[in-house]
Amino acid sequence: MTITDSNSLADIEFQLTWKSDTATHIDNYTAQRVNFWRDCFPQQIFQKLLNKSVSKQVDCSLNSGEIVPAFQPSCEHIIKSSQFDRNMDPSRRIEPRAGRFYPKGILTGMANIFRANIEPFRCLETMDSSIRISFNHPLASFPVNLKATILNIHAKPLDRGGTCHDWLEVVSTGPGMQSRANVNPTDFFSDQPFVRAEERPDDLFYAGPRFVNHLDDQAISVISGLYARLLQPGMHVLDLMSSWTSHLPEEIQFAKVYALGMNPEELQANKRLDGFVVQDINRRAALPYETGSLDAVICTASIEYLIHPFEVFSEISRILKPGGLIVITFSNRWFPPKVIQIWKDLHEFERMGLVLEYLIGAGSFENLNTFSMRGLPGPETDKYFGQQRFSDPVYAVWGQKRSS
Numbered sequence: 001m002t003i004t005d006s007n008s009l010a011d012i013e014f015q016l017t018w019k020s021d022t023a024t025h026i027d028n029y030t031a032q033r034v035n036f037w038r039d040c041f042p043q044q045i046f047q048k049l050l051n052k053s054v055s056k057q058v059d060c061s062l063n064s065g066e067i068v069p070a071f072q073p074s075c076e077h078i079i080k081s082s083q084f085d086r087n088m089d090p091s092r093r094i095e096p097r098a099g100r101f102y103p104k105g106i107l108t109g110m111a112n113i114f115r116a117n118i119e120p121f122r123c124l125e126t127m128d129s130s131i132r133i134s135f136n137h138p139l140a141s142f143p144v145n146l147k148a149t150i151l152n153i154h155a156k157p158l159d160r161g162g163t164c165h166d167w168l169e170v171v172s173t174g175p176g177m178q179s180r181a182n183v184n185p186t187d188f189f190s191d192q193p194f195v196r197a198e199e200r201p202d203d204l205f206y207a208g209p210r211f212v213n214h215l216d217d218q219a220i221s222v223i224s225g226l227y228a229r230l231l232q233p234g235m236h237v238l239d240l241m242s243s244w245t246s247h248l249p250e251e252i253q254f255a256k257v258y259a260l261g262m263n264p265e266e267l268q269a270n271k272r273l274d275g276f277v278v279q280d281i282n283r284r285a286a287l288p289y290e291t292g293s294l295d296a297v298i299c300t301a302s303i304e305y306l307i308h309p310f311e312v313f314s315e316i317s318r319i320l321k322p323g324g325l326i327v328i329t330f331s332n333r334w335f336p337p338k339v340i341q342i343w344k345d346l347h348e349f350e351r352m353g354l355v356l357e358y359l360i361g362a363g364s365f366e367n368l369n370t371f372s373m374r375g376l377p378g379p380e381t382d383k384y385f386g387q388q389r390f391s392d393p394v395y396a397v398w399g400q401k402r403s404s
Contacts, residue, residue: 020179099186138176198337216382218391241302
């Protein structure tokens, strides 16, 4: 079968593009083996997906309320402060913070809410004895552009049983959580967000080299592809918090690639580098580079270890040229002893919001963007292949230093 019809089985990449008050957001999801006969789509989107060959795309501009339920004032509630169970996690006390998301199961005394409910709701405002919360979908107020690309069309056996997917519900679960609530900054920074389980100096933890990839090959390919799209030949690039590989695209020739990291053996093994510095920026945030000397700074799968992010982002701003790029990429794997507490507390999409607040807090970045990629099949080269269905998700945040 080379053309989709009402009985097709296909792999489809869905892309949501939307804008908040702080950034442009692109969220991608690869839906595998979409069953046109069984799975659910809005009729207008279903019709556009018919009679398409591999690589063909469809575009839909959707108003708020067309991809997820529209914003409803009745979905906002004021509850008693005591209805937020701060002791739900026996290992630590959880306080409600403005702009943050929490599982509905943390609430008590509300109709149709049960303890095991992990569906997120948003805390909008905390008051002396009450809390204002929202059950609206995080995308409820945003117009969205939906793009769907046919990746593959499969031969299909007879339909007998099986599951039914609402793919737009799957695609839209998570996006929106990286935005602020009602334009107000999200309170990520109360409750000692930068404490870690292992507080010994980092140079002790990283004393021995680790010549392993911390993400699977599929996720690494996505990150390299993103760097290829954002970075230009001839740039002077700094790989911050680097290791034995930089994940930079092989096809692009840069003027210079520098690195700053923790382990000299790992950095010496990185063949992409023109020079490196061994430095623990959790102890000394000042970066050893001239003001305005770099075109781009990248940071791959390491931002979750920073305990002084505002100082470091101020330094990144200093060393970048006007118009220079900062690109932060990460996934959902990390070293548990060294990850900051707030990172563990957040939903994966909220983490992009945290990094956006780092950039906004620096006061010198513009043209902010976030990116996510989920749903790709897990590669056979991954040590967890067979244990999990999907490749590691990829999340990214980037922006430019203001020209003036």
